[in-house]
Amino acid sequence: MWLEQVNEFSEIFRFSLPYYIAVLLPILIILSPAEAATEFPVYRLQHFDLQGVKYGSRSSTLNFEARSVDTRLPARKCVILMINEFSPSRFRELINEGVGALLIIIPSDLESLSNDVKENILDMEKFLLSQEIAIPVYFTHQSRQIEEMYASVKESTSKDSASSAAQALFGAISANGYQLAVNGNSAKLLTDVQITNIQGKLPGFGIEDQLPTLAVVAHYDSFGAAPDLSFGGDSNASGVAALLELVRLFSRLSSQPGQNGLPRFNLVFVLTGGGKLNYLGSKKFLEDQIDGIDGGLFQDTVFALCLDSLGNGEELNIHVSKPPKDGSNSGVFIENLKKNAAAVELPVNMMHKKINLADDFLAWEHERYSIRRLTAMTASHFKMARSDFQHGTILDTKSSVNVSILARNVRLLAETLATQLYNISGPFFVGDMAVSEEMLDVWITLLTSQSRSSSSLGGSNANTVVNMLQQTMQRYLSEVKISHLTADKRDPEFGFYDQTKGIMTAYSVKPAIFDLFLTATIVAYLTVVYFGVQFLANTCPPPSLPYRRKRKIKVCLIEN
Structure with a gap:
């Protein structure tokens, strides 16, 4: 009896088993990766x-x-x-x-x-x-x-x-x-990346071309280890929010009747791109204004005030490349700022750092202006630049900004600028004209809701951040202009790549050695089974069927 079972198993192994394997293997191959x-x-x-x-x-x-x-x-x-x-x-x-x-x-x-x-x-x-x-x-x-x-x-x-x-x-x-x-x-x-600058103007009282110019500048891009993780809360969403709040305040102030109407200066606001890339936006802006056909804007510049990282800290630092002279416009501005800050017990420090032209990177944005022999300074709560790429880090999110501190810094800068522009003492921004913490918080939320890395802000499709900033400037300022910096095809100054x-x-x-071990085990198992079955089939003859005696069957026909 057991020899019959061996033969039956041999027949299964010989004919049916390969079909089972042919059906089973594709199913395993399809299901295994998915799981x-x-x-x-x-x-x-x-x-x-x-x-x-x-x-x-x-x-x-x-x-x-x-x-x-x-x-x-x-x-x-x-x-x-x-x-x-x-x-x-x-x-x-x-x-x-x-x-x-x-x-x-x-x-x-x-x-x-x-x-x-x-x-x-x-x-x-x-x-x-x-x-x-x-x-x-x-x-x-x-x-x-x-x-x-x-x-x-x-x-x-x-x-x-x-x-x-x-x-x-x-x-x-x-x-x-x-x-x-x-x-x-x-x-x-990426071949279509552009670094975009946005500038607008509040003209002063008198003949515009003969009035001195005071510029307020902030770069709007962010930086970090990964482009899509760079949100730049304190650096430099706080600087952009501060600039836009100053735009709103001085636009309303210049529209007031009486002595607080148009100032005796042209007030220019500039949002630059490429700030974290050695301030390429400011470099482009200065080339257009000084070397280009628009050179009249900076023919008589009082100073440029750059805003960078104002959303935190218990002190305010004014960085300069050259200490201002006593009685100069920049010197008077710093002294007035210290007086206004003393009223709220806020230390204001002037930090002097010479420009080292041998360095590959500039420490602060105002150095771009100082190189072109323009008086400039940077307001920041940082005492020094922290790296080649400034304060850019993936840690800099919305939580890095204290809106109350940002509003305090904006209020001090606004009062000091107004004193400089109108040559009278304040306060200017109280009551309905006060600095709005709600507006600052809205701007910080919007700016940190997506990456502002330079690689993601350019391209043939206008970025929502750039469009939003442009529309806001057009609402409050006149002569709003957009300028773009593109990389030269022969000798590009910058280049960005996709797949971020x-x-x-x-x-x-x-591991691969497991596949080798499993293959060897399966081959050995199948070899043993195959030769075992063949050995049993060849050494043991098939059993003879038992003799069955024929029986005669009588059929009776019954006639009706």
């Missing part, structure tokens, strides 16, 4: 060229197996690390060992971080943005699925450091890993 894949958004490190120097991550696509930062085999792997695990020394080691890509996990809540973690992020940004990096570098926010993936990768990486080869082999076979992939095209140079963000797919996979 094991996880997708999450990632943001690529800055990728731009400035003044002939390349900065940031030069690659965007990746398809590598994941490993933690302490791996001994980083070659052609994507290393996943928490922000507190990043260090310049380990980064250099990974690059020298041929790492394929980096995925840096940053906290989802940037507002409640400790000062130590914030300093780690600032140091990381400054280090990564100061050089050219050949591999893809991505950031992602911490989440439950990211934490689970990170823990799994950390565990599998630890098995690479087994004490013996056998343990390492067993650990590799039993471990679960992840294959990380970012698909899409390679990063390409994407979707990363994490596939739960076994």
Whole structure:
């Protein structure tokens, strides 16, 4: 009886089993990736060229197996690390060992971080943005699925450091890993990016061309390690909000009858782009005004006041490249500002820093004007510039701005400017003319609701931020003009690249050695079964069927 069962099993193995495998394998292939894949958004490190120097991550696509930062085999792997695990020394080691890509996990809540973690992020940004990096570098926010993936990768990486080869082999076979992939095209140079300046004017009383000019300037772009994570709350949404509130206040003041009507100055307001890129917007603006056909605007300039990072701090600093002379317009402005600030017990400091033309980057926006021999200063709560790219960081969000402090600073600057323009003492902005904290808060909310990185503000399609700023200037000012700076095709001064963000797919996979082990096991199993069945079929003859005696059946016909 058992020989019959062997033969039946042999027949199944010979004819039916391949069909079962042919049906089963496609089903497994189709279902497995769907169940094991996880997708999450990632943001690529800055990728731009400035003044002939390349900065940031030069690659965007990746398809590598994941490993933690302490791996001994980083070659052609994507290393996943928490922000507190990043260090310049380990980064250099990974690059020298041929790492394929980096995925840096940053906290989802940037507002409640400790000062130590914030300093780690600032140091990381400054280090990564100061050089050219050949591999893809991505950031992602911490989440439950990211934490689970990170823990799994950390565990599998630890098995690479087994004490013996056998343990390492067993650990590799039993471990679960992840294959990380970012698909899409390679990063390409954007050819339609423009840096846009917006300027408007409040003409003074008299013949405009013969009146002196006082300029108020602020750059509106943001900067950080990743373009799509750069919201620039304090730097420089606070400066833009302050300028727009000054526009509103002085527009209303100039329309008042009597002595508070038109001032004896032309008041010019300028919003510049490319502030975080060595103030290219101000450079373009000055070239147009001084070297171009519009040169009359700065023929008799009193001074230019630049606004940068005014949304925090318990002091106000006025940065200058050259100390003003006693009795000069800029000197009188600083003295009046100190008097007004003393009434609210706010320290005002004049910070003097000479321009070093050997440096690749300027520290403050007013230095662009000082180079062209124009009197200029920058108002900021910072005492010094913090890096080559100013105060740009992904930590600078709306929460970085204290609207009450911003309103206080705007009020002091407005009163001091009004005293300078009308040559009389205030207060000017009280009652219905007071500084509006509500308006400032609205502007901060709007400006920080999306990235204002220079790479995302240009292009053939006008950006909503630029359009909004232009419409506001046109509402209150006259002679509102738009100017654009485009990169020269032969010798571009700047260049931006696409693929700033994407979707990363994490596939739960076994290591390659597991596939080899599984294949060998299956082949061995099938070989044993096949030869075992063949051996039994050949050595044991089929059983003879038992003799069955024929029985005669009598059929009776019954006649009706």
